[in-house]
Amino acid sequence: MAFYDKDGNELVQLPRTAIEQMTVKNGKITIPWEDKEYKIIRNPFDNEKEVREMLNFYGKDR
Numbered sequence: 001m002a003f004y005d006k007d008g009n010e011l012v013q014l015p016r017t018a019i020e021q022m023t024v025k026n027g028k029i030t031i032p033w034e035d036k037e038y039k040i041i042r043n044p045f046d047n048e049k050e051v052r053e054m055l056n057f058y059g060k061d062r
Contacts, residue, residue, distance in 0.1 A: 001014045001019055001031075002014070003038060012038065014033050018031050019031060024059040027041070027042045027055060029058060
């Protein structure tokens, strides 16, 4: 998984092992990697249905 800033510049690439350690809590996805935590937080302006589908997809097997 890669994270990009709003201008499309790559910030970091995370390996599968980091993704497997992620947690989902209160609508936030937290991925620990190299003494940092990368967070995916729901934007209230996003499409609610798509956000819920994403959180359900990543939360079921974790």
